Amino acid sequence: xxxxxxxxxxxxxxxxxxxxxxxxxxxxxxxxxxxxxxxxxxxxxxxxxxxxxxxxxxxxxxxxxxxxxxxxxxxxxxxxxxxxxxxxxxxxxxxxxxxxxxxxxxxxxxxxxxxxxxxxxxxxxxxxxxxxxxxxxxxxxxxxxxxxxxxxxxxxxxxxxxxxxxxxxxxxxxxxxxxxxxxxxxxxxxxxxxxxxxxxxxxxxxxxxxxxxxxxxxxxxxxxxxxxxxxxxxxxxxxxxxxxxxxxxxxxxxxxxxxxxxxxxxxxxxxxxxxxxxxxxxxxxxxxxxxxxxxxxxxxxxxxxxxxxxxxxxxxxxxxxxxxxxxxxxx
Ligand SMILES: Cc1cc2nc3c(=O)[nH]c(=O)nc-3n(C[C@H](O)[C@H](O)[C@H](O)COP(=O)(O)OP(=O)(O)OC[C@H]3O[C@@H](n4cnc5c(N)ncnc54)[C@H](O)[C@@H]3O)c2cc1C
Numbered sequence: 001x002x003x004x005x006x007x008x009x010x011x012x013x014x015x016x017x018x019x020x021x022x023x024x025x026x027x028x029x030x031x032x033x034x035x036x037x038x039x040x041x042x043x044x045x046x047x048x049x050x051x052x053x054x055x056x057x058x059x060x061x062x063x064x065x066x067x068x069x070x071x072x073x074x075x076x077x078x079x080x081x082x083x084x085x086x087x088x089x090x091x092x093x094x095x096x097x098x099x100x101x102x103x104x105x106x107x108x109x110x111x112x113x114x115x116x117x118x119x120x121x122x123x124x125x126x127x128x129x130x131x132x133x134x135x136x137x138x139x140x141x142x143x144x145x146x147x148x149x150x151x152x153x154x155x156x157x158x159x160x161x162x163x164x165x166x167x168x169x170x171x172x173x174x175x176x177x178x179x180x181x182x183x184x185x186x187x188x189x190x191x192x193x194x195x196x197x198x199x200x201x202x203x204x205x206x207x208x209x210x211x212x213x214x215x216x217x218x219x220x221x222x223x224x225x226x227x228x229x230x231x232x233x234x235x236x237x238x239x240x241x242x243x244x245x246x247x248x249x250x251x252x253x254x255x256x257x258x259x260x261x262x263x264x265x266x267x268x269x270x271x272x273x274x275x276x277x278x279x280x281x282x283x284x285x286x287x288x289x290x291x292x293x294x295x296x297x298x299x300x301x302x303x304x305x306x307x308x309x310x311x312x313x314x315x316x317x318x319x320x321x322x323x324x325x326x327x328x329x330x331x
Contacts, residue, residue, distance in 0.1 A: 001037050005046040009053050012210070016180050018048040019208045026050055026210060028072055028111035031103055036116060040125045041132065051108070056212060059084070065218030071110030071211045075164070076101070078109060088216055090225035090244045090323075094167035097229040100236045110211045113165050113175075113191070114203060117158035117266070118238060119147065130156050130199055144302040146240060149309060151265035154196035157302060159263045163242055166262035167227045169270065170244035174215040179208055185215070192267035202266075222249045226323035229262075230315045239263045241312045245323040247283070254278045254324070259295065261312065271295040274316065283324035285317070292317035 007024075009015035018024060025044035027033050028051060036042040050056055056072040059081055067088065069078065078084055079096035098104055098112065116122070121129040121138040128134035137156045139147050147157040160166075165188070173188045191203050205211065225246040231237035242262035248255045257278045261269040274295035281287055292313040299309050321328035 001040075002043045004037075004044055006049065007046060008049045012053055012055055012178065012212070015048055015050050015053055015210060016208065018046065019210075021046045022207065024048055024207075028108040029074070029103075029106040030111075031099075031107045032111060032115040035123075039123065041123070050210065056110075056210075067216040067218075069109060069214045069216070071213055072108045075104040075107050075109060075112060078164075079104065087219050087223075088167075088171055088225065090167040090170055090227035090246065091164065091216070093227040094163040094229075094242075094244065097227070097239075097242075098163050109164055109214060112162050113168075114205065114211065115161055116202065118161050119158040122158060131158065131195075133200070140302065143304065145304045146238075146263070147302055147305055148265050149299045149301045149305060149312070150261070150269050151194060151267065152300060152302065154194060154199075154266075156195035156199050156266060158195075158266050160192070160202070160265065160267050160269075161238070161263075162268075163227070163229060163239065163262060165268045166242055166260050167225070167244040168214060168216075169268045170227075170246045170258040170260040171225060172217055172246075172258065174217075175211055176213045176215065177205065178210050178212045179206070183212065188214075189270070195266050220248070223247070224249060224323050224325070226319050228315055228319045228322065230311055241308060241315045243312070243315050243319045245316075245319045247278070247320075247323050249324070252282045254281060254283050257320075259291070259316065259320070261295075261316075264308070264312065271316075273297060278320070283320065283326060285321060285326065285328060285330060288317040288320035288324075288328065289313075291320055 007018035024046040027047045056070045058070040075095040085092040121127040130137045227244045229239040229242040246258040257275045259271045259274045274291040277291040318328040
């Protein structure tokens with residue numbers, strides 16, 4: 001690891017001051033960043049610790065009922081928050097499903113959204129992959145068992161790694177991005193950068209910008225959500241398929257829904273074809289299976305990951321059922 005300066009920001013203004021250095025990098029929990037530095041894939045000359053900025057760690061409700069979550073709130077705090085567990089269940093489930101208790105106690109939600117992909121070619125300094133400045137994607141024709149089945153035709157076939165991103169997309173979250181004294185609010189769907197737009201980055205953040213908070217819209221009692229992560233092994237593991245479902249219900253009828261897939265594409269992947277199947281219908285196991293089939297119509301598996309299509313189908317239909325409060329194995 002190369003030598004670097006370390007700045008403990010006491011407040012947001014101090015963090016921006018430290019970030020003036022062009023090779024400075026934000027450190028939140030450091031779980032992802034330090035891995036990348038050890039591998040020599042990131043070599044900042046200065047690390048700016050934002051875990052020490054009190055105004056970035058909070059969970060609070062505003063007068064309109066929207067929930068605001070500070071960017072350095074840990075995944076453990078989100079998973080344990082009673083209002084998130086009841087009103088935004090998919091987010092609490094997604095945060096709880098990440099890694100191990102030790103990691104969740106340190107990792108922040110902002111860092112979770114901004115973590116870099118887990119592709120083994122990208123993560124190793126021994127490979128010159130497209131995302132690291134090489135001229136082609138090594139996974140596309142190489143080892144691609146865990147890679148994308150959607151959005152994989154633009155050169156790079158990584159999958160988006162953040163579980164909380166999947167839930168936050170389905171829950172229609174907004175993100176607040178600050179730069180010095182200015183800040184702007186964007187819909188989370190506009191945060192991501194596809195390989196087609198720029199293969200070297202995953203989000204729109206500029207070097208001197210900080211993701212400061214996440215805003216969840218006030219929900220009606222009739223809104224229900226669920227997140228499920230399918231792993232290859234029982235103990236802690238990355239997902240091979242994860243899904244978040246949000247349903248707006250009117251009695252037994254679903255009036256609108258959001259279905260978002262993780263570990264499926266280079267960005268969190270919304271499946272509108274499946275949402276259409278549910279619209280204005282009563283959710284049943286049969287309907288959930290039809291929606292899952294519609295979700296997979298445009299899948300484009302690579303040489304080693306066709307198995308992901310039936311796995312996603314099963315995970316999507318079950319998650320729809322769980323969101324609706326019905327037993328997926330009843331029929
Ligand atoms: C064994 C293991 C298993 C894991 N399993 C999962 C899993 O199943 N699901 C999952 O989602 N994740 C998983 N992870 C990843 C882990 O959750 C992330 O690495 C972690 O959430 C990153 O958060 P952090 O606060 O440590 O970020 P850091 O490592 O500090 O930062 C990550 C990146 O985000 C940037 N950054 C951080 N905060 C901000 C901010 N507020 N504004 C702008 N930029 C910022 C940093 O500059 C850096 O580039 C796993 C990790 C390990 C080691």
